[in-house]
Amino acid sequence: MRYSKTGRAKYISHLDLTATLQRALLRAGIKLKYSEGFNPHPYISVALPLSVGVESICELVDVAIMGESLPDVKAIKLPDGIIITDIYFPSRKINEIKWLEISVKLYYDREVDSELASNIMSVLTQDSIVITKRTKRGTKDIDIIPHIRDVNVECNDCILLSAKISAQEPTLNAVDLLNALCDDFKPLHTDVKRIELYDAKMVKFE
């Protein structure tokens, strides 16, 4: 299933989301496939965990169901802000996702101007930015520049940053980009939104 998670729903955590989706599917009368064993549980797997507070219009979840036919989207009732946009039998694997398009609004406690925008642009288009990332096996220094592309920074009421970042191996977040900014350019508050998923060949992942 492909869905968006915006507005109030952005505060639902990744863990709670699985339970929320499960309940919604059961309410809609959809027969889920359960695991065998002592404590059977359904297969519901949300791709690319989304941080609390981040919006997205390109979320994916794999659900194992009984039977051959696709459930009716309209029958699935979800909390305010989660909207299922498509249901299909997947033909591609989640690990084929490579790029994630994001859009970030940066708010400051001062007026913003195009100079700030171009400064941020130049930071994010340097030859190399090494950051320290926490991984399962401790911390690791990586250069994020090869994992960022199509950066664009504009100035409106706030600074508008868009980019495509590596979604898997390594997994980058908007926060990683913001951390690369020096203190002068660090915003007070940001709104982050995921826009689209692409594979390694920059083909939309569907």
Next chain:
Amino acid sequence: MISQKLEKVLSKVQKPARYSGGEYNQIIKDKQNVNVRVAFCFPDTYEIGMSNLGLKILYGALNNIDDVWCERVFAPWTDMEHEMRENAIPLYGLESYDSIRDFDIVAFTIGYELSYTNVLNMLDLAGIPLRSADREEDGPLVIAGGACSYNPEPMAEFIDLFVVGEGEDVVVELVDTFKSTDSKKAFLEAASELHGVYVPSLYDQGITYVKKRIVEDLDSAYFPVDSIIPSTSIVHDRSVLELFRGCIRGCKFCMAGYTGNPVRSRSPDLLTKQGIAAISNSGYDELALLSLSTSDYKHLSELCDGLLEWCEPRKVNLSLPSLRADNFSIELMERVQKVRKSGLTFAPEAGSQRLRDYINKNIKEDDLINACRVAFEGGWNSVKLYFMLGLPTETDEDVTAIADLAHTVLQTWRDFTNNKKRGVRITVSTSCFIPKPHTPFQREAQIPIDEYSRRVELLRSSIRAKSITYNWHSPQQGYIEAALSRGDRQLGNVVEAVWKMGARMDSWSDHFSYEKWIAAFDECSTDAEHYASRKRGVDEKLPWEFIQI
């Protein structure tokens, strides 16, 4: 709409889903068509409040009225309170994000004395003056219901009107009265005529008694089967049924047992229908059958069979809290929990048969041991046992008898389990006895904190087995709860004083500050001992006497 200011705050606090609303089944109405706006306030966290059946019932009952919009409000955790004060965000309804200062009625459900400070804190966060006397004509009415209404006096200065007893019918009548009157004074006067309503400001003007309200017939009463489904995990993520109200047992310490009567049951047919509807509408995988003493429901077997037939193929688990420790109950548990076994919980309340008989808790040791035997044979390996320390007439023998009973349960496991390797967990928990209004023990003294601690130590040192864990409630919290439970109107000053000193979330042991409470009693030139540990003479007038149960 959510304001940018609030968005900023929500990006900083823990568990923002507590404060953002938007859950499936929340009620949104068009303000144009709404005449009465109600803020239903629960003076504890979202996770606790959203698990509360009373909230679900009243939210549904009020929103069933077309031109009434009832929203939910919970006590913000300390980090959120800090941010709200810092950023001047007033307390708001989760549905609309509108400040509740502009609502018509602000209604609290207060089930626990230690949440009194949260009530004041929520009023303050809303920008509503704490005392009824200081509130203006155009501000909201502040009303309250819940178990604490059985002794409303400590909160009487802050609350315009109390609902005593069961609220689902009264709230509807109150809203009607609100629509047909044009001033606060006129409303309060008219409302005070309703059965089950207490208006403290009219107390001096000749009120002699207030009789609690009950719902006569549960089968025709409103029951919610389409409640809000939280998008974040709460204390009880499950659908519930209410089998009956009241309790035939009459344990002498138990206020719920005395105030909830007479016993009124729902028919098993209706319950089965409600259970199926509640699960279908929620998507939950657990259905809990609630009541004060579920084993006493006449049609329990029949009801469980009916529900199991529907639930089992759908992998929905039935849970039966509040079971008695007897064979019938355990056999039923075995039938309903074939797959997922929840822990077993029993409340013998006292360790010795003598003391159990004295407090009217009619559980025989043999029954309890038999029940444990059947459970252990059936594969259970964890039992929780609840007791009270400090019950009237309790001796050291009664205290050590708790340890003996726990050891007998352990021995029963050794003798009858079919899986010794898996081990067993026996948990003994004690709370301190609190003399509660309207019970036969209402005039009794609570034992002093030091004495409770001595008995805790005695019990702790009498428990020798490693597989028995012993937990005890904080005696300091129990002491303050006892003082507030039997408090009079004067205690309102203490509650306000301690709130001013920063007391919040007193029901959470890591937030409760005994020192602040004692300082507040001092500041108001009174002491907690006078309320908690003093035996009341038979002639002494009790502050809650005018409430008739």
